[in-house]
Amino acid sequence: MSEENTGTSLEQAMIDNVQEQAAEAVEATEEVQQPQEELSAEEKEAAEKEAATKAAEAALGGGSDEAEVEGEGAGEASASADADAAAAADAEYKSRLRAFTRELKKQPGQWYIIQCYSGYENKVKTNLDMRAQTLEVEDSIFEVVVPVEQAIEKKDGKKKVVKRKLLPGYVLVRMELNDAAWSVVRDTPGVTSFVGNEGNATPVKIRDVAKFLMPNDPTVSPEASAADSEGEQVVAMPEKEAAKAYAHDFEVGEAVTILSGPLASVSATISEIDPETGKMQGLVSIFGRETPVELSPTEIERIS
CATH class of the missing domain: 2.30.30.30 (SH3 type barrels.)
Incomplete structure (x- = not known):
């Protein structure tokens, strides 16, 4: 073999060796980079999952907070509406009471309260009406009222109208107080006394009387009333459900x-x-x- 061929072979061998070393270096680098790239992908996927979870939790938490805020707002609105309705009903009642009181003031006489035996209110009214006519004092005793409220009560599956006395043991009388009228009232069977200071007959404020005589229902006429077979005058009240x-x-x-x-x-x-x-x-x-x-x-x- 010539020197020229020998040099060429050595040179080629060196080149091949360098290429092999370079290839090995590239493969080693790829082997090192591969796990790092795979690890980065795993971390990225884990990060994405964690971000999605946090986003979902935030969305749920935000929805809950919004629901609570909406619920609180609805509760406050309902309470406000109830308060407004109660205020409106109170204002309406006071307005009707003032108007009804003015009507009562136009009537002759004053209102007095007579006390009687409990359970004898109806009989006292009947007896007083009869005595006022018999003893000719109708021009002084104008009206005798036993305030009664009507209600519907359910018993054995049937509705029954019941009446409840608003002032048990008392009877209202509108009259001109004079000796004759006072004597007729005072001597009526069942009557114990006039209500007043130290036993003296004292007029009752008309507004206080109006509270017991004014119908609860605005559509009911204040003058509307009825007398039952016992002579009891029923103040016109709406037939509401009994408690x-x-x-x-x-x-x-x-x-x-x-x-x-x-x-x-x-x-x-x-x-x-x-x-x-x-x-x-x-x-x-x-x-x-x-x-x-x-x-x-x-x-x-x-x-x-």
Whole structure:
């Protein structure tokens, strides 16, 4: 072999060696980079999942907060609407009361309260009407009223109209007070006395009388009234559903405030509770005398 061929072979071998080393270096680099690229992909995928999870949680949390805000807003709106309705009803009631009081003031005479035996209100009215005619004092005794509220009560699946006295033990009389009229009233069987200062007959404020005589229903005429077979004059009241028995935690002896009706804002003391029905009876001071009245859990509140 010539020197020239020998040099060429050595040169070619060196070139091949360098190429092989370069190829090995490239393969080594690729092997090192491959796991790094795969790890980066895994990290990227994990990061994407974590971001999606956080986004979902944020969306859910935001929706919950929005729902709470909407719920609170709806609750506040409902409470505001109830307050507005109650204020409107109170304003309407006071307006009707003022108008009804003005009408009563136009009538002759003054209103007096006579006290009688409990349960004898109807008989006192009937007897007083008859005595006023017989003893010819109709020009002084104009009107005798036993205020009664009508309600519909369901019993044995049937509706029945019941009447409740608004002033048990009392009768209202519109009259001109003079000796003859006073004597007729005072001597009527069942009457115990006039209500007044130190036993003297004292006129009652017309506004107070109006609270018991004014119909609850604005569509009912104030003059509308009826007399039953016993001579009881029924003040024209709407036939509302009688108070049902409710479960409650009121106790005997507890002091409460009446929220509606002629005795609204008056304090009462619970005297009886029916353990089976939950119905309550309370004592109310009316014209200086404790008078029993029926109480409904929905129409009273505790005195704090």
